[in-house]
Amino acid sequence: MLWLCNPNNPTGKVFDKAELTALISKHSDICFVIDQSYEDFTLKPLLSASEAAEFPNVILLHSLTKRFSIPGLRLGYVTASSALLQRIRMKRMPWSVNALAIEAGKYLLNKTDNLLYIEEYLQETDRLATLLQETGCFDVWPTDTHYLLAKLRIGKASALKDYLAKEHGMLIRNASNFEGLDDSFIRIAAQTPEQNNALVSAIDCYLTKN
Template sequence: MLHGHGDDSYRHSSTIIADFSTNVWYGGEPKGLKEHLFSQWATINRYPEVVAESLVQKVASHHGIKPEQVLVNSGTTESIYLLAQAFAGRKTTIVVPAFAEYEDACRMHNHELTFMPWNALADLPPLISDLVFICNPNNPTGATFAQLAAWISQNPKTLFVVDEAFIDFTVGLPTMIAELSWYDNLVVMHSMTKAYAIPGLRLGYLVGTPELIERLKALKQPWTVNTMALEAGKFIFDQYDSIQLPVRQLLADKDDFVADLRENKAFRVYNSETHFFLAETRTGTAAALKQFLIKQHGLLIRDASNFRGLGKGHFRVATLAPETNQRLINALAEWKS
């Protein structure tokens, strides 16, 4: 899906005052990162490291794993497409609703697809698939699945691709990277763009068994991680303890935001364990609501109707600063469909 994601303000002629459509941290990049990148400007005169070797070392050290278990990529999307290519033609299950690129990448490489609704996970269903893609916390709902390790254990012949792009926006959900020593049917994808507000640099990594990493390297193009993204990644791990998000305050703001939105009976607002959440208009469509908010108020939401399993009224909203959230609350009070 080339289009149909959030953060598409560049496609609208109206001025966007506040963007609720993207689930990237609204506070901007870590302090000092811009200055660091400017200080490294001369490095763009040379090719970057072929597979981001120096950042691989930092990722491995941070997580207490071997460098041979890490592959740094140009965002999680590259990780997804590499995995789909490596297992071309396999039987694959996608837990939905989900990020559209899982399905798009698998279809590109002729996977035999089945789709499992998120609410079926409670029963830890048995799998006959070769792979399963699951986003935990889920995008677009913000739901989390605490029994993932048990599900992996019960399905040893299925490779679990766990997308943890939004784990930095939760409290109490441990990364599955710690489980790699127990399960060889697990690969975990991490994004470095959401929590550190650098999606334009495209940076992420995946971890798995050394055998899987070698299989993916055989398919990977050289130099996909540019020099500035590489430097940003190293800066983040070097400054890690001092640049973490104020997650508890962000989630408290989300709770207040949701509580206020639920006062408006024209909308249904779903529970979420992250800073973003799913909502549904009871009148009209999300597409019409999006256009109303853009044209009348300069506010952008994510029309979520194109997520498999969702309807025409679903939209996704990310929490911004409280005073900005109030703008959306006030604007939605005017929605008549």
């Protein structure tokens, strides 16, 4: 079994779809579990539910939590071939999703006015990356989503996170608990232009004091 996060978290990069499908076809003896929780936040092509169902060795994980901003409900679903789904059902815990989450999910999936303007988010992500780099204190990784991974050249991510939360009421992700990263890495999700400007201004204040 091979687990992939696509788009990747925390880098935001997306695997090339053609290369990924070729890899899946070549290794039919391996089950590919692909976490597409952030699939709604990229314009890069990803495997669709119908495409995944054509493979006997692919399970796609989807999240409503990210798409509809409902982290407290922890609601998601899987898509796969009928044979794989049958095997999953045999191992599934009873009452794996509570009734409130199910009703909320049905309501949200039927809404037609909850649109994501992903192009605008991606433009803001690029602008935010440029602003961070212009401080001279960050290395920023390329991303295909609305969030980005950055490395502080000075100081610690934990200290910056605490400062922003306590002094400005802003939250960023300390990425030090991702395997291979240390306490100099942060993940930031782009917001509105005004919010992004305020964040960079607050970061400038922190850098000036440190």
